[in-house]
Amino acid sequence: MADEDATQGAAPRSQRAREALGRAGRRARELDRSEGLRTAVQRVRRALPGDAHFGDPLSLGGARHAEFAGRAVVGLTGDRPGVTREVGLGGLQLWQAVLERFGGGTGDREIVLVFTDLVEFSRWALEAGDDEVQRVLRAVSEAWETPMTDRAGTVVKRLGDGLMAAFADPAAALEAVFAARDRLAGVQVAGWTPRMRAGLHLGRPRRVGGDYLGVAVNTAARLGDRAGAGEVLVSGDLLGRLDEASLSVRRKRWHTKLKGTPEDLQIFAVDRP
Structure with missing residues (x-):
């Protein structure tokens, strides 16, 4: 019980x-x-x-x-x-x-990062219509990507009217950008000729899957954003690895620092002489 x-x-x-x-x-x-x-x-x-x-x-x-x-x-x-x-x-x-x-998030090798996009594309696209926009983007993609891949570059991702690419060789990266700009000059859709701008920086970004992250990426992207039509901006880090005597080089100075970039960043506009 x-x-x-x-x-x-x-x-x-x-x-x-x-x-x-x-x-x-x-x-x-x-x-x-x-x-x-x-x-x-x-x-x-x-x-x-x-x-x-x-x-x-x-x-x-x-x-x-x-x-x-x-x-x-x-x-x-x-x-x-x-x-x-x-x-x-x-x-x-x-x-x-x-x-x-403390450095655990940086990559183990130097890479040249390239950002390109079209100047005033959004304004043109509003009036051009979807069909013409698609024609431009296809033509631009072919004009840009072939010079990149022909020079051992990797197209990391497409960014609407732009792209991000990575190179091991600084000289090849710059030559690819010049060649892409030249090819783009021959593209015309509905009476509009797209013009590109580009930013390049040398750094040690961290590889994440098929992409890169870090201050080096931000720096290259900010340089691309700040460039004018047809202009190619490079960092002082990258210029130091190029044959400066073979280029037309002009120092760029702004009153405000580019957000997300190193304090000591030096910026140069480069072109063929």
């Missing part, structure tokens, strides 16, 4: 424990799905050092510890946006920033 009473007493206790665990689990899921809390964590992430977008497919394509751990966090949380996921990725974001700070 005593054994039966003990069994009956244990059953309610076990049931109560399961119910308590169930309530705790539901509460934890509710907190994880809290839009307000998740937004607060995202704001904190934006204020932290490192890449606040760490966790997207591009940032997780590498083989370093931070990327591996990031893939694990994403795998455990699936595609569900939540507080747990943001907190986990925020911690890895800090870890990655520390690696970048």
Whole structure:
């Protein structure tokens, strides 16, 4: 009789424990799905050092510890946006920033990064219509990419009316840009001749999947953004690896620093003499 009473007493206790665990689990899921809390964590992430977008497919394509751990966090949380996921990725974001700070996030070899795009393309595209835009982009792609690949360059990605390429050889990178500009001069669609601008920088970007990340990438992109129609801007780091005597070189100076670039960045406009 005593054994039966003990069994009956244990059953309610076990049931109560399961119910308590169930309530705790539901509460934890509710907190994880809290839009307000998740937004607060995202704001904190934006204020932290490192890449606040760490966790997207591009940032997780590498083989370093931070990327591996990031893939694990994403795998455990699936595609569900939540507080747990943001907190986990925020911690890895800090870890990655520390690696970048002490050199663990840089690449192991120097690469010339090239950014090109079309000047005033968006304004022209608004009036030209989709068919003409597609014709221009196809013609531009063929004009640009062949000189790049012919000189052992890699087209990393296409960026609408531009592209990003990578080269091992500085001289080949610059010659490819000049050749691309020459070929583009022969393109005309609906009475419009597209004109390109380009930025080149030598650095040690970090390889992430099929892309590159880091200050070197930002620097090349900012140079491309600042260049004028038909202009090619290069960093002082890259100019030092080129035969300056064979080029027309002009120092460029601006009152404001280019965002996301090194403090000591020197910028030059280069062309054939």
